Amino acid sequence: MKNYPKAFIFDLDGVITDTSEFHYLAWKKLADEIGIKIDREFNEKLKGISRMESLDLILALSPSNNNLSADEKERLASKKNEHYQELIQSINATNILPGIEVLLKEIRRNNIKIALGSASKNATEVLKQLGITEYFDFVVDASTVTKGKPDPETFTTAADRLHIPYEACVGVEDAKAGVEAINKAEMFSVGVGEIKHLGDAKYVVQDTSELVFEEIVKRYNDWNLHKGVR
Structure with missing residues (x-):
């Protein structure tokens, strides 16, 4: 019987949706403003983690930033968010990823x-701009x-x-840190991207177009059976 x-x-x-390019451009603009150079390869380290953790990684590239106060760090993080919010004004329903x-x-x-x-404090606003808020029963973001x-x-x-019991949940992520979080919660984890990272x-698919409901349910059932859960 299917569960x-x-x-x-x-x-x-x-x-x-894919706002990673906007995040990268916003971080790059902030980094340039404080005399630090980052590139797309470095940006991979920032995926899936919080704004303040991302800022700390960027600041660590320059020893002169070691003694910044908490207030100054908050100011820089807010500045990055301002850059990001400017960039995402163009997001609309056409930016929903395939199959989602x-x-x-x-x-x-x-x-x-x-x-x-x-991990984004702008999550609710992005959903609104995409026009898909009505699908979601609850939003957890960095402020939650x-x-x-x-x-x-x-x-x-x-x-x-x-x-909902944790074992009855499916988590869908594209970042290694996110998959790790789902697994720690003892939920069924679905990764979107390269298997070498995820x-x-x-269950791993290469892109969102491969996220098919019945296949996910099948894999979820197989996982439950493997655990001995009926």
């Missing part, structure tokens, strides 16, 4: 809860939790607010 999960928890960037809206509709059709678990990914708090908070996920 359906009771909730899907999606990451935002790289899963629902079809998947959201299918999940809804099966009366399964949907949450967003994002105290510990970012790879800590499981983002995903456990979503499940708790939806009143090999710890229980």
Whole structure:
């Protein structure tokens, strides 16, 4: 007998839409302003982690920034967010990644809860601009939790607010830190991207167009059977 999960928890960037380029450009602009050079290769380290953690990694590239006060760091992080918010004004429904809206509709059709678990404080605004807010029962963002990914708090908070047991949840992520967070929460993890980066996920697809509801449910059932859960 097929056993359906009771909730899907999606990451935002790289899963629902791709604002990674905007994040990169915003961080690069801030870094340039404080005399630090970053490139796309370095930007890979910033994916899936919080704004302040990202800032610390950038500041560590220049020893002269070692003694910045907490207030100064907050000012720099806010400046980056201003750059980012300017860039995302152009986002609309055409920026939803392939297959995602079809998947959201299918999940809804099966009366399964949907949450967003994002490291971005702009998550709610991005959903609004994409025109898909109505699909989501709850949004967890950086203002909701105290510990970012790879800590499981983002995903456990979503499940708790939806009143769903963790093992009945599917988490969908494109970052290694996100997959680690899902696994720590003891949920079924789906990775979107290269398996060499996301090999710890229980199920990996190369891109969002391969996120097919019935296939995810099948893999989720196989995982449950493997655990001895009926």
